[in-house]
Amino acid sequence: MVRYSYNNNKRGQIFSLDLIIAMLMFIVVIILIFQILDYSNNKIGLEESANDISIIAGNAISSLTETEGNPNNWSLISLNDFNESNVFSLGLAKNSNFNNQDSSVKGKSMSSNNNGYIVLDKNKISRLSSLNNTKYNEIRNILGIKGPGYEFLLSVKNWNGNSYDTIKNIGRYPDDNAGIVVKKNRMGLIENNITLVELRVWKR
């Protein structure tokens, strides 16, 4: 007991060089972990947004180039009635009415006549362009581009043998606030001319 009491009165060395180095390393590791967590959170958020926009853009351009829209005469609907209640999907493909086909075409597969899939209707493109100023939000929603701050620009271009001539630009150009821009391309035909359809979906 006496010896124990004697030892308690001795003063020990609390801070050693090893302890200081260990504490420094620990602090560095903690700082690094927070930095990596912050970086990975930002990166995952950006990738999630880019993936989301990519899927939305792919679906929207498929609807535009491959389908006639629903109803297929949506381009004839009046300005006041053009909304999500009356137009369920937008498509620029020419209407495929088999009954109106020429007899020489009826025997062919649908792929080889000039209607339907990726054969675009100039009138529908013009109508969509004319609706752009007043019904941009409706067009965007019908195309399914509904994310926060999501905007789009649709460009339709014809090949002149050397380069593309832009026929119509519909939507909004990506501005300085555009954080993510995803572009999708599809090839098609307008009155037998090679056509390039570009859809940019971007996020503010």
Add this chain to the structure above:
Amino acid sequence: MEKIGLRKNRKGLIFTIDAILAILATIMILISVYSIFSNSHFNSENNDLNKIALDSLTVLEKNDYLDQSVSGNLTMINNFLAALPSNICGNISVYYQDKGIITSSKKPGCLISDNVVVTRRAFVFEHKTYFAKMEVSYG
């Protein structure tokens, strides 16, 4: 001296459980950091290329460019290849049943990369069945 010599001949335990655990922990941390910094994003590029290739063959068939290529006229197919988006390279080959390639065209100044997407389409010209193959890649 004898004592020192005896110690030199003894073999020590190099790997302890602590060392093994430390190495495992280091490897796990390195793998975690690598996976965070590496590009592991969703890849829709092949899907986009596939769509372009299918569109291309459809356009070629609808405009009878494939029929023209069987007749030996490659002008329109070459024109179409030039119209592909600037970042996309493409080759088009036409086959007749099992007799091999009849015609083949490629976009000038463009080389197909390893990450190539291939699509095929059958078409009929003068009561004979032919096959068109389109290869596209980012160039």
